[in-house]
Amino acid sequence: MAIAAVRLNQLVETKARILDAAREAVALSGWKDAQIALIAARAGVATGSVYRYFDSKADLYAQVLALVSEREVAVVAAIVEAEGSASQCLVDAIYTFSVRAMRGRRLAYALIAEPCEPEIDAARLKYRAALADQIARLVRRGIANGEFVEIDANVAASCVTGAFMEALVGPLAPEAAPDSDAAKAIAQSIAGLAARMLFRHAAPELTRISRVSA
Amino acid sequence: MAIAAVRLNQLVETKARILDAAREAVALSGWKDAQIALIAARAGVATGSVYRYFDSKADLYAQVLALVSEREVAVVAAIVEAEGSASQCLVDAIYTFSVRAMRGRRLAYALIAEPCEPEIDAARLKYRAALADQIARLVRRGIANGEFVEIDANVAASCVTGAFMEALVGPLAPEAAPDSDAAKAIAQSIAGLAARMLFRHAAPELTRISRVSA
DNA sequence: TGTATTCATGAATTAAGGTTCACGATGGCC
DNA sequence: GGCCATCGTGAACCTTAATTCATGAATACA
Numbered sequence A, B: 001m002a003i004a005a006v007r008l009n010q011l012v013e014t015k016a017r018i019l020d021a022a023r024e025a026v027a028l029s030g031w032k033d034a035q036i037a038l039i040a041a042r043a044g045v046a047t048g049s050v051y052r053y054f055d056s057k058a059d060l061y062a063q064v065l066a067l068v069s070e071r072e073v074a075v076v077a078a079i080v081e082a083e084g085s086a087s088q089c090l091v092d093a094i095y096t097f098s099v100r101a102m103r104g105r106r107l108a109y110a111l112i113a114e115p116c117e118p119e120i121d122a123a124r125l126k127y128r129a130a131l132a133d134q135i136a137r138l139v140r141r142g143i144a145n146g147e148f149v150e151i152d153a154n155v156a157a158s159c160v161t162g163a164f165m166e167a168l169v170g171p172l173a174p175e176a177a178p179d180s181d182a183a184k185a186i187a188q189s190i191a192g193l194a195a196r197m198l199f200r201h202a203a204p205e206l207t208r209i210s211r212v213s214a
Numbered sequence C: 001t002g003t004a005t006t007c008a009t010g011a012a013t014t015a016a017g018g019t020t021c022a023c024g025a026t027g028g029c030c
Numbered sequence D: 001g002g003c004c005a006t007c008g009t010g011a012a013c014c015t016t017a018a019t020t021c022a023t024g025a026a027t028a029c030a
Helices: A002-033 A036-043 A047-053 A057-081 A086-103 A105-112 A118-144 A153-169 A181-196 A205-213 B002-033 B036-043 B047-053 B057-081 B086-103 B105-112 B118-144 B153-172 B180-196 B205-213
Strands: none
Touching (some): A002 A036, A002 A057, A002 A105, A057 A086, A086 A118, A086 A181, A105 A118, A118 A153, A153 A181, A153 B153, B002 B047, B002 B057, B002 B105, B057 B118, B086 B153, B086 B180, B105 B153
């Protein structure tokens, strides 16, 4: 039984190594390297072995997406749950998400926006939806306590999510060194802008933030 | 020469018929029907004939995208150029774009959000960029005359474009119920919200708009 | 009318990876 | 140690459309 546990552990480790290899390949050069044969080589297993752990390529990448996304959604969820005004939580959530995305720029781009196969693209929608759900909760809280304008929470959450996502990865996405002051300023701009959509009263601190980024 | 002109005309017509067939196929059932053989049959020509007019499948759909998109960008551009406050132009532009998109839901969904082949997806970026460019011009105008907060125009345009595009995806999705009254209300919500990001002073009329959609 | 050129055809070819599978190796169990 | 179940292997197989091309028809022009 003790030995069986070791064996099981190896299975889990191999699966993890394949997932890691897949994530790394995408983080390094995007979806063009997301080929089973390449991933297998990178993970140090045979092509066929990948199919001992995953039903299909789509299944593999759905799990890669889940792995990375769940962490990000959890981070945002924690901020959403935090004490403080809905306005502040909203700005914090977007700012934090943005900074984290900029840190893993290539991977974030791949997971959010890079053209990829339809099947993988479809899996991304779940991630986006999960993120928008967190924002929607915050929006409801802000509306309930009068901080935000009264508006359909789902539409508002879509707008907010779309705004910061597009600004982060869109064609006009700013290129700045991760963790640099410039990157932080951009994240602040984005967070400030996106959150402004909902504020019932203009946020005085935004002016300062916008000056920093200008 | 007169006969040669007729012949030339037929060539142009055939090309147009193929483009139309491609657009209609996508408008009817999305990218899964975007196959050369199907398009050819729909246009009443042989499969190979498509390649007399287009270099490749990607080329064909790039032209379909251009055809449809240029019209939409032109509509937005006209509104951007129009008299009036930048705020009003911005709301009008987004509202009009949204209403037009909802009118041709299936096509708009395919052109904006539906998972599709990477090569076609890449072509969509040009459209998005062209649209964002129009918004950016408006943002600069609004900043210049003091209507909008002072912020990097490209970041702001990305946020605005991302906001209304993302918000449209849900309502445009084939599974969403088409309802034109609700569509107008949603378009108003989206336009009001997205524009609010930039307003220096809260727009009093948004409250009314938000009530309509709530 | 003869001939060259262009255009249309659609079955056959290609391409590119995902997926399978027959076989060998390894570990667990008695 | 012998046997069974599981896992690893990677070359061969498939699948799915895009793309090509040899052939024939139609047209322009002399």
